[in-house]
Structures are given as C-alpha cells and as structure tokens.
Amino acid sequence: MEEQLKELKKEALEEIATVSDFNQLEAARIKYLGRKGKLTAFLRTLGNLPASERPRLGRLANQIKEEIEKALQEASLKTQKIASELKGKKDLIDVTQPGLREPLGHLHLVTQAIFEIERIFSQLGFYRVRYPEVETDWYAFESLNMPPNHPARDEWETFFITPQIVLTPHTSSGQVREMEKGKLPIKMINLSKCYRRQSDVSHLPMFHQFEGLYIDKKVSITQLKGVFDYFAHEFFGPERKIRLRPFHFRFTEPSFEVDIDCSLCKGRGCRFCKAGWVELGGAGMVHPEVLRAGGINPEEYSGFAFGWGVERVYMMRSHLKLPDIRLIYKNDLRFLKQF
C-alpha cells in the first residue's frame, strides 16, 4: 500500500513538472485530485484498511495530497509566466510581415460608364472634349438656332446666373465651340455635366451627357445610323437593335429620337417599354444655321450630332430598375459597392 502511494506521488509530481499551459494543468489536477482522481480514490478506500494501518497511511496520503497541491500551484505560476511571455511576443512588431492593406474602393458607376463610352467612340475616331459647366446664352441656345423667347427653350432654360449666363443645360453647347476651333473634319465626343431644374424620381438637377458631333464633306444619315449601331452593339451587346424615329429639334434637320430594343422583353413589348422600344436620346443632321453659327459653310459641309444621358444609358444596360435615379448620387456605399 505504502509503495503504491509513493509511486502515485512520483507519477503525479513528474507529470505536473512537464505542464506548460492551463489546460494541461487542469487535466493533471483532475487526474489526481478530482472527484474521480487517483488520490481521491485511494482516500476513499482508507476505511476498508485494518485499523492499525489506517492512521499512518492516512497521514501519508494527506501529506502527498498537500505536495501535489503545492506542485500544482507552482505549475500554475509557471504557466501564467509562459502565457504572458507569449502575449508579449505577439505584441512585438514583426517587420518582415506583409503590411495591412487599406481597403480599396472603385470608380463610381457613372465614371465607369463615362470611361467606357469614351473608349467605344474613340475606336471610331472620336476624340473627347470638355466644355465649361457655366455657359453663355449664345452657346447654350442662340447658336443652336433657339433665338431669345423661342418656346423650344422652355425645356432647357434653367439655373440662370445672369440673364446671359446659365449652368450648361446640355452638351450641345459644345458644338459651336468646337466648330470655332476652325479644324475640319470634326469628330468630337463631349462628355460633360449638365444642369436642369428638375429633381424627382427620374430626373437629376445635375447629370452627364455625351454629345457626338461629326462634320465633314458628304456626311450622311447612313453614317449616323452606323455609328449608333456600333455603339449599341459595343455598349449593350451584339444582339441589340436600334431604330430612328422622326422628331423635331431646333438644331438638327432632319431630327430623330433614337430607340433601342427593350432588353427586358427582347422587343416583344412589356410593361416597362410598352411597344418593345426604349428611348436612348436625340440625334439628327446638324442644322445649316448651326453650321453657319460655327463659321462652316453648309453648302460644303454636313454633319450629324447626338446627345444622350450617361446615367440613362448605363441604367438601361445594367437593367437597373431604380426606384429613384437620385440614388446614384446619394453616395450610399451599400448601393455603390454593387457596381
């Protein structure tokens, strides 16, 4: 019996000496001193021993128990020290580790659209220009065949700074500015901000337009249609179709509204498009009066022009059924991250 106890003590002290963390320490405590522990089991059998043996072995067992408890306590201090040393190492800066990267954002969806539109037209030889966001009445209206008080102005007259100066209401104001450079042929794409007085679920007081202007000798409607087809195929997909619908603008003659087949119903007609087509924007052959305003002889040169909204064409492509177009500029990351 006594031998067994001594053996148990040796085993326990050896095991506790190798303990290096709290889990091992707790396991050792349970193994020897727990309710079903080895020493506890021995103490329970004391009652079965002959009365002569009992006091001596009882004392020995208690003595061993104290020694084991003391060893556990020392081991506990040791593991605490090890743990705090490990933590200290973690707090050190390892200069060889790769650094933490700042989260990277991406370009705003309208900027993405502008870059793509610019790329597509540059493949056709159009060069990008930008004109002022504040414009004179001459470039914004009069040079475009809209004399003062003409009712055609009503749609655009907005945000006048003085009676002669207005926030640019449409990119068409860049047409005569480009002609005045005196270089022909002209193949510009003017991508700029425009301002209108509307603000509701389908209108923004500030938005972007892209204005194409092609002027050369013998420019025809066929070329205009070809450019629109190319743009539609590149931007919306090779299966898409466009059509020209006669319309009226003061600065083009003839004028058209350009439609693209509805992507939702594939041109069959649905609640969104009604008859299978969705309007992209206006276009037409440049009016002779506009050419004259830009110092170009309409007998010698002709051209076509178109001005469409960037936000609008982008929304048509991505099938964004936005409940409110103003969401685009609310700068809500939950929305912007999706593009």
Ligand SMILES: [Zn+2]
């Ligand atoms: Zn449809």
